Amino acid sequence: MGAPSLTPIPAKKYCPKEPPDSCRLFYPEDPIKIVRGQGQYLYDEQGAEYLDCINNVAHVGHCHPLVVQAAHGQNQVLNTNSRYLHDNIVDYAQRLSETLPQKLCVFYFLNSGSEANDLALRLARQYTGHWDVVVLDHAYHGHLSSLIDISPYKFRDLDGQKEWVHVAPLPDTYRGLYREDHPNPAGAYAGEVKRVVNSVQEKGRKIAAFFVESLPSVAGQVIPPAGYFPEVAEHIHRAGGLFVADEIQVGFGRVGKHFWAFQLQGEDFVPDIVTMGKSIGNGHPVACVATTQAVARAFEATGVEYFNTFGGSPVSCAVGLAVLHVLEKEQLQAHAASVGSVLMELLRQQKAKHPIIGDVRGIGLFIGVDLIKDEATREPATEEANYMVSRLKENYILLSTDGPWRNVLKFKPPMCFSVDNARHVVAKMDTILTDMEEKVRSCETLRLQP
Amino acid sequence: MGAPSLTPIPAKKYCPKEPPDSCRLFYPEDPIKIVRGQGQYLYDEQGAEYLDCINNVAHVGHCHPLVVQAAHGQNQVLNTNSRYLHDNIVDYAQRLSETLPQKLCVFYFLNSGSEANDLALRLARQYTGHWDVVVLDHAYHGHLSSLIDISPYKFRDLDGQKEWVHVAPLPDTYRGLYREDHPNPAGAYAGEVKRVVNSVQEKGRKIAAFFVESLPSVAGQVIPPAGYFPEVAEHIHRAGGLFVADEIQVGFGRVGKHFWAFQLQGEDFVPDIVTMGKSIGNGHPVACVATTQAVARAFEATGVEYFNTFGGSPVSCAVGLAVLHVLEKEQLQAHAASVGSVLMELLRQQKAKHPIIGDVRGIGLFIGVDLIKDEATREPATEEANYMVSRLKENYILLSTDGPWRNVLKFKPPMCFSVDNARHVVAKMDTILTDMEEKVRSCETLRLQP
Incomplete structure (x- = not known):
């Protein structure tokens, strides 16, 4: 072993030319600092x-002071992985479970909404033994390979639609197939999903999941007609698939009337999987997948563990708890x-x-x-x-x-x-x-x- | 809109029964708190x-105090996404570039090593226009769907090997095909990769990338013989693929002699993509992909932006900078x-x-x-x-x-x-x-x- 040196390569300028830019700024002509x-x-x-x-x-x-302080308090004491017992992860799961229907009582903690949707896809495939996914037109579910595949917003501009992805019309009553003058747009749009499901099955393919943002956002801040999700869930369940509600953009009380946006669809409606991100940590990288014991057991039965280095750390959970605390307090x-x-x-x-x-x-x-x-x-x-x-x-x-x-x-x-x-x-x-x-x-x- | 209520569903116990456990604790018989x-x-x-x-x-x-303080200092002031200009992201990219060969001068910031390897896969596929990947036996590159596919450590126990994944022997000179008594184990193991490449090409398939941990860890803390990477890179480049060095477990000075473990393979050896995670943020969810301008430009040319909600935030970059500062100072x-x-x-x-x-x-x-x-x-x-x-x-x-x-x-x-x-x-x-x-x-x- 030779003499160690800290910086083996001489310091140099960041990049010889203007670096390529795949992340677009807001106001690219006149960005704000x-x-x-x-x-x-x-x-x-x-x-x-x-x-x-x-x-x-x-x-x-x-920069909410209570959230910032929660992060700092825990960062000073311990920030490690979930291989050891820690109260924060249990307290956080407990507190989240209080906001959700009782059936959704198993929680996986991760770092981003994208990681959450990727895990949801794995869970659904493992539980159902099926592979295909139905999504809404113009949907966006994340930046990972697997999620670009189920995001028409992305794959339309890239390498196109995979054979296992099936797109149903966006339940947009202003611009879509069935509009505000339709007597039952919820039923009509759910019927479109049924049509997609039937055509998938006719090809001999099988549906693992229907992925949907509880309120489609990049698709144009769309409010699906109430009753649409329960009807869609019936069609999806009949085909052996799971209903995944993506609450990454819209959960945690944003819709006012309810804590979760999927609850706008009917008091009794319960998705099989709920994914959370963005708002959950107020900027700290936290995300979560909530699901049922049945789904979790099927995943566990593979014998392959799920381990996420940072997910569920005492700090992430402390931050998540602080966000819930502030939501309630204020x-x-x-x-x-x-x-x-x-x-x-x-x-x-x-x-x-x-x-x-x-x-x-x-x-x-x-x-x-x-x-x-x-x-x-x-x-x-x-x-x-x-x-x-x-x-x-x-x-x-x-x-x-x-x-x-x-x-x-x-x-x-x-x-x-x-x-x-x-x-x-x-x-x-x-x-x-x-x-x-x-x-x-x-x-x-x-x-x-x- | 009805009367809003903060907690629409009554509080209840966390889970009716013992929850399923896909994340294994250390010392499961007698875990430590x-x-x-x-x-x-x-x-x-x-x-x-x-x-x-x-x-x-x-x-x-x-809980290094300088890292904790850096996080707190920035958390109090601003934690937002990279849609706005911010000095931290530029300073951090600059500082990272000083540790790397000049060619690797474009940086993408993300939340986890898994996100980094998934992006590396996308970059390689976009740049090469090829799809297939060569990995080492027993390798682990992350928990996302796309990475389980390229991790024999995982896929062996799950749904098996995808047709686009090709496994080369682990260059383990203690237990592998060529051992400490071989006159040229680096050449012999690189020859095995060449053999894999040839057989892939004979099937009419094309290689996008060779993924390798610079020191394979879950495969058993393996130290590949020096000179192996440069020879492998030659075979991979000749097939039109990229060399991806996964430094998530082993980078940032751990190997002592060099800042990056791939540098053990030869002073002049430069991977096409380097992925970083784990140690980069001392526990804060940070990760990075470093690559060349050519690869970044090919990715940019798709016209599809890469956006990561938390990646490259002022806080993540402040933490990353603090880690580099402590590494140097101490x-x-x-x-x-x-x-x-x-x-x-x-x-x-x-x-x-x-x-x-x-x-x-x-x-x-x-x-x-x-x-x-x-x-x-x-x-x-x-x-x-x-x-x-x-x-x-x-x-x-x-x-x-x-x-x-x-x-x-x-x-x-x-x-x-x-x-x-x-x-x-x-x-x-x-x-x-x-x-x-x-x-x-x-x-x-x-x-x-x-």
């Missing part, structure tokens, strides 16, 4: 305060319900005033504003949505777009977002929309004057 | 101090080299004394002690290894086994492990081995007296 966060506010290096309407990861507010679920109601009402008033707003949909602090070029065709107003986002940024409001045409303004702010914040954003939107309309009118006037 | 950690020591609820010889995640020591790489040398020498003395020790192999603070039943056959002494681990635990020393027969005692302690610690463990091992030999002798004596 954020240096501080507190509650629903972010601050740039000049000290300018931005209102954050989109970061659902900072669930109980950026009554943020009720807060989301009341602030969300005000915001929805204000946005509906805007819809009545500005024809570019085609649809305002949402529940609690999960809201989409669908911008259109034309009321009859509902043609997406993509450029206008982009323009809105950039004008709002000039007004120190961080909002972004989603949906297949990126024409849906999305609200999913930290849960401490206030009624004043709602009034402020909507007033700015009103000003910008009025301004846009005036510009259009003056252009038309110009065109009338040759 | 660890409540505190410091440096290379862990403490149970009675305050008993255990010497930790195995936790390579707590790289610079459990000269832990040099420390690993010198303590590792002492430990190797002490263990070699034990080998000379106790015939159950068949092989002592290692470098820096990555060491394996291969226990055998018989010198001629090298039959693995699995029960004896288990017994050793449980006797060491009674002596407050945490050590564990690895390898296909779980007969290899593995050392991969926090890097602050001292010469005194080394002397202490080896003295206890000596006592236990002597005791075991005496027991065997007295049984033999008993058998001689009818």
